[in-house]
Amino acid sequence: MPKYLIVGASGQLGTALAAQLGGEALPAARRLLNPAWLDIDLENIAAQPSLLDRVFGEHEVGGVFCAAGATNVDRCESDPAWAEAANHLGPLALAKHATAIPFVFFSTDYVFDGAAGPYTEDAAPRPLSQYGRTKLEGEQAILAAHPQALVVRTTTVYGPDPQGKNFLYTLRRLLSEGKPMRVPADQLANPTYVDDLAAVSIALLQAGQTGLFHAAGPDFLSRYDFALQACGILGLSPARMASVTTPELAQPAARPLLGGLVSARLDAALLPVFGRKPMRPIEQGIRDWAAAVSL
Ligand SMILES: NC(=O)c1ccc[n+]([C@@H]2O[C@H](COP(=O)([O-])OP(=O)(O)OC[C@H]3O[C@@H](n4cnc5c(N)ncnc54)[C@H](OP(=O)(O)O)[C@@H]3O)[C@@H](O)[C@H]2O)c1
Secondary structure, eight states, rough: EEEEEEETTSHHHHHHHHHHGGGEEEEESSSSSSSTTTOOHHHHHOGGGHHHHHHOOOOOEEEEEEEOOOHHHHHHHHHHHHIIIIIHHHHHHHHHHTTSOOOEEEEEGGGOSSSSSOOOSSSHHHSHHHHHHHHHHHHHHHHHTTTTEEEEEEOOOEEETTTOSSHHHHHHHHHHTTOOOOESHHHHHOOHHHHHHHHHHHHHHTTTTTTTEEEOOSOOEHHHHHHHEEEEEEEOOOGEEEEEEEHTTTTOOOOBOOOOOOHHHHHHHHHHHSSSSOOHHHHHHHHHHHHHHHH
């Protein structure tokens, strides 16, 4: 039986994809958390695409989800070679090896400048950072090279994360330890529950959809308001949380301020599959995350 190759199985989204695909998943990563996983490092395949011959020669692959990428936005500024390999050239090499089967690449609202979000698929991109630039290059190259490619842009992904890296984990850790936390009130986007992102990506692929889709949650709000809602639901005191501006944070990579994504195209395409809008509101998502991590 053909399986779905999931590159980046150690990450937040890769974990959710593998869980939902169950026995149909063929997980791959650069750090093998399970001996049965395949070894795929995007930097290595960017430099030597023929490394993939063995993967596709030895396994019956029915589709590919490229969930891996250079996701540390600030590190991308100081390590553009990693960003280029993991967000553009590595995924492109993977797509070129899989032109006969469906291929999903994940991108970001950081392809936009944040002057006028939330954005629809036809808005003109203008990335402000290496992360956004290399993701946009990856999107464009993959759509040109692969006739069935699906590019799914998302933003502010949260939910259960085996590496505990997303915003909710940081918020819970710092505030429950009584530590201060500075949260920008001028960065707006739509938080996206990771299980929903996995479910819609699988559904799009299985419905034979191709091209560009925005896939983000329904609530458009600032990072600070997201944090305040989480405090209320999780019973954390926001007293040590400071509302700051993005310039005050002096982050290495520029952020789109009015970012975020409009997912109307996704909602319409998947209405026959889900019978409703597929992305849960943040209030539900925060509660579901708390239940999933047994708070
Ligand atoms: N999280 C968000 O808010 C967000 C927003 C917009 C778009 N996205 C996109 O959605 C996708 C999934 O994000 P996520 O939240 O699941 O990210 P994540 O938890 O940071 O996972 C990233 C994955 O990429 C892997 N990776 C990094 N460099 C690699 C390399 N050279 N070769 C192979 N694997 C490599 C990581 O492996 P290790 O475990 O070994 O580090 C990890 O499995 C990414 O493409 C990301 O850009 C995410």
